[in-house]
Amino acid sequence: MKIICAEDYADMSCKAADLLSEQIILKSDSILGLATGGTVLGIYNHLIQQYQKKHIDFAQIRTVNLDEYTGLSPDDKNSYHWYMKQNFFSHVNLDPSNCYLPDGRAESPAEECSRYEQLIASLGGIDLQLLGLGHNGHIGFNEPGTGFDEKTHLVTLSESTRQANSRFFPAENDIPKQAITMGIKSIMKARRILLCVSGAAKAEILQQVLFGPVTPKIPGSILQMHPDVTVIADMAACSCLPEEYRI
Ligand code: GLP
Secondary structure, eight states: OOOEESHHHHHHHHHHHHHHHHHHHHHHOOOEEEOOTTTTTTHHHHHHHHHHSSSSOOTTTEESSSSSEEOOOOOOOOOHHHHHHTTTTGGOOGGGGEOOOOTTSSSSSHHHHHHHHHHHHHTTOOOOOEEEEOTOOBTBOOOOOOOOOOSSEEEEHHHHHHHHHHGGGGGGGGSSSEEEEOHHHHHSSEEEEEEEEEGGGGGHHHHHHSSOOTTSSSSGGGGGSSSSEEEETTTTTTTOOOGOOOO
C-alpha cells in the first residue's frame, strides 16, 4: 500500500487526478470505477481541465460507478446518475453509453445487482477503482458489518450515513433509505484502487482503516489486503497516522 500525504484538498485532488490521468494515458480503453460524494469533486474538476487541455482522451474509456440510491430516477437531482452527469460525464468526451451505474429504480433490486455484477465482469473487470471513505469506514455503501464476500447488493443505509449525506438533499425525508452498491468483493477485484480522503473529521477512521485490524466493523480495512492500493489523503486526514506518513 502506498500512502501519499497531500498538503490540502486541492493538492490531494491534483495528485489523485494525475494518477487517474496516467492510467488513461497508459491504457486508453481502461475501465474506471468511479465514486460520488464531496471528496472526489475536485478530482473530477482536474480531470475535466486535463481533458480541455487535450492531455487525456475518454473516447474509449468505460466507467462503472460504485453505487446508486434506490427509488431515484436518473433525472432526479439527488441521484448519483445526475451527480455524475453534472460533475463529470457531460464535460468530457465519454460516450454516455459507456458509463454505467446501478439502476436504482429496477423492479427487482436482486436481479439488478446480479446484472451489474455480470456487467462489470463482461467489461473485463475494473482497471482502477476510485474510492472515497465514509465517516464510519464505509467504502461504496458497504456499511459496517457487511461481509467481505458480498458482491453487488442492496443495502439499508445507516442513520449516520444518511445524516452525512443529508447536505445533498433538500429535506431529511428525501434521503433514500436504501441503495445498490458494489460489494467489498466486487471492489477488491479491481486491479488497482485509489482511496482519497480529506479533512480532520476522517483522521481517526483513516488510521483505523489503514493500520487497525482488518474487520467487517471497518469495511475499508479490507483494503490492507489488496495488492495495489494508493491512498492519497490531505494533511488533516493524515493527522492520526504514524509520523512517517505525515508532512
Ligand atoms: C457516500 C458514497 C461513498 C463516498 C462517501 C464519502 O456514502 N456512497 O462512495 O465515498 O459517501 O463521501 P464524502 O466524500 O462526501 O465524504
